[in-house]
Amino acid sequence: MNPEQIRAAVQEELQALPIIDIHTHLFQPSLGPIGLWGIDELITYHYLEAELFRSCPITPTQYFSMGKQAQADLIWKTLFIDNTPISEATRGVVAVLNAFGLPTSGSLTEARAFFASRKLDQHIDDVFRLAGIDQAVMTNDPLDPTEVPAWEANPATDKRFHAVLRLDRILNKWAQHWEVLKEQGYDVAADGSGNSASEVRRFLSKWCDKMNPVYMAVSLPDTFAYPEDSTRILFLREAVLPLCRERNIPLSTMIGVRYLVNPTLKLAGDGAGKSDLRAVERMALDFGDNRFLISLLSRENQHELCVYARKFANLMPFGCWWFLNNPSVVEEMTRERIEMLGASFIPQHSDARVLEQVIYKWRNTRRTLTPILAGTFQTLAEDGGIVTRDAIRRDITRMFRGNFENFVLSR
Ligand code: FIX
Ligand code: ZN
Numbered sequence: 001m002n003p004e005q006i007r008a009a010v011q012e013e014l015q016a017l018p019i020i021d022i023h024t025h026l027f028q029p030s031l032g033p034i035g036l037w038g039i040d041e042l043i044t045y046h047y048l049e050a051e052l053f054r055s056c057p058i059t060p061t062q063y064f065s066m067g068k069q070a071q072a073d074l075i076w077k078t079l080f081i082d083n084t085p086i087s088e089a090t091r092g093v094v095a096v097l098n099a100f101g102l103p104t105s106g107s108l109t110e111a112r113a114f115f116a117s118r119k120l121d122q123h124i125d126d127v128f129r130l131a132g133i134d135q136a137v138m139t140n141d142p143l144d145p146t147e148v149p150a151w152e153a154n155p156a157t158d159k160r161f162h163a164v165l166r167l168d169r170i171l172n173k174w175a176q177h178w179e180v181l182k183e184q185g186y187d188v189a190a191d192g193s194g195n196s197a198s199e200v201r202r203f204l205s206k207w208c209d210k211m212n213p214v215y216m217a218v219s220l221p222d223t224f225a226y227p228e229d230s231t232r233i234l235f236l237r238e239a240v241l242p243l244c245r246e247r248n249i250p251l252s253t254m255i256g257v258r259y260l261v262n263p264t265l266k267l268a269g270d271g272a273g274k275s276d277l278r279a280v281e282r283m284a285l286d287f288g289d290n291r292f293l294i295s296l297l298s299r300e301n302q303h304e305l306c307v308y309a310r311k312f313a314n315l316m317p318f319g320c321w322w323f324l325n326n327p328s329v330v331e332e333m334t335r336e337r338i339e340m341l342g343a344s345f346i347p348q349h350s351d352a353r354v355l356e357q358v359i360y361k362w363r364n365t366r367r368t369l370t371p372i373l374a375g376t377f378q379t380l381a382e383d384g385g386i387v388t389r390d391a392i393r394r395d396i397t398r399m400f401r402g403n404f405e406n407f408v409l410s411r
Helices: 003-016 039-043 046-052 060-064 068-081 088-099 109-116 120-131 148-152 174-183 196-211 231-247 263-269 278-286 299-311 327-341 357-382 389-409
Strands: 019-021 133-137 164-166 215-221 251-258 292-296 315-317
Touching: 003 357, 003 389, 019 357, 019 389, 039 068, 039 088, 039 109, 046 068, 046 088, 046 263, 060 263, 068 088, 088 357, 120 133, 120 357, 133 357, 148 196, 164 196, 174 196, 174 231, 196 231, 215 231, 231 251, 251 278, 278 292, 278 299, 292 299, 299 315, 299 327, 327 357, 357 389
Parallel strands: 019 133, 164 215, 215 251, 251 292, 292 315
Antiparallel strands: none
């Protein structure tokens, strides 16, 4: 194949492949009205809230006292009318409106009427088709009072969605949540003493039975350390990792968050920090029978993560997380991952919080990765390698489906 044929093959195969979106904040409809979708949720995405305050004199306190539609009207006027939507997150809303043939400027009236007319279940099918995904992995919190009742009602499974057991309130906020478990009859203590670890395992095991998660997940601060004398490490060692081995599922560690660096911004208030990856090194070594999906929030940690993934096959780097999900950084991360890991990593997840975001997030991924993947195969051909469309399809399928299916689903 000549360079142009290679580029065309990469573009066609990447466009045709139904991708598995391995980390989102979307919800299957059977969990009730907790899933976010529609134009007002798209415009009030916390990424855009953070950008609003840079271009509008309103204070966060004033903004958060407004109703959802008024908030959306203010963000729309500020970031889409009075300014040009050139940031990644503002352009994303434009791309979603365009995908549905809706006006991308002026009034929101037509867009609001369109989304109000949609029936959610069919809308999900339409959105997934437009995004080119066939499955989305959720984030499910067994201590979130808005989600727990839906699980207690034994919701119908949905082949489009997979559950994930999220551990942040256990591993990062034990002081605020140990009494919730106590009230549910678990013999736990604030300091993790006594039967706390075995009881946390019993609690998580019950939720594994209820959710059937494909993995467990936790976001961790940039200061994450292992080993460490803390309830976090006690529960990781004595409850979470043994249970992951028993259930044969990975643990997803997303490391590098500086939580609420500006608390007034609420969900938009988190920042990013460089982590000491010796904690990852020691966990991968100490828990060699566990598998770890891993995504880091600092750009400065990405190259060393590739080195660690070369040392430990039980590490699966995934995605360009959160503040990294911008073409300039995605390009650098994907190039160094291919150079050091070949096709043995998962290039992207959407982290979508609002259903229709998968349309622009996966459009961006395909647009950014096509020239990178094409260049990879073209360089191989220049060096005498045999490049076929079957090989291109195989490697793209491995990166965007196979690695997840083999590392997570099929073990
Ligand atoms: O911890 C996480 O799953 C993060 O992705 C979220 O907390 C974050 O707010 C987000 O949605 C980033 O894209
Ligand atoms: Zn997330």
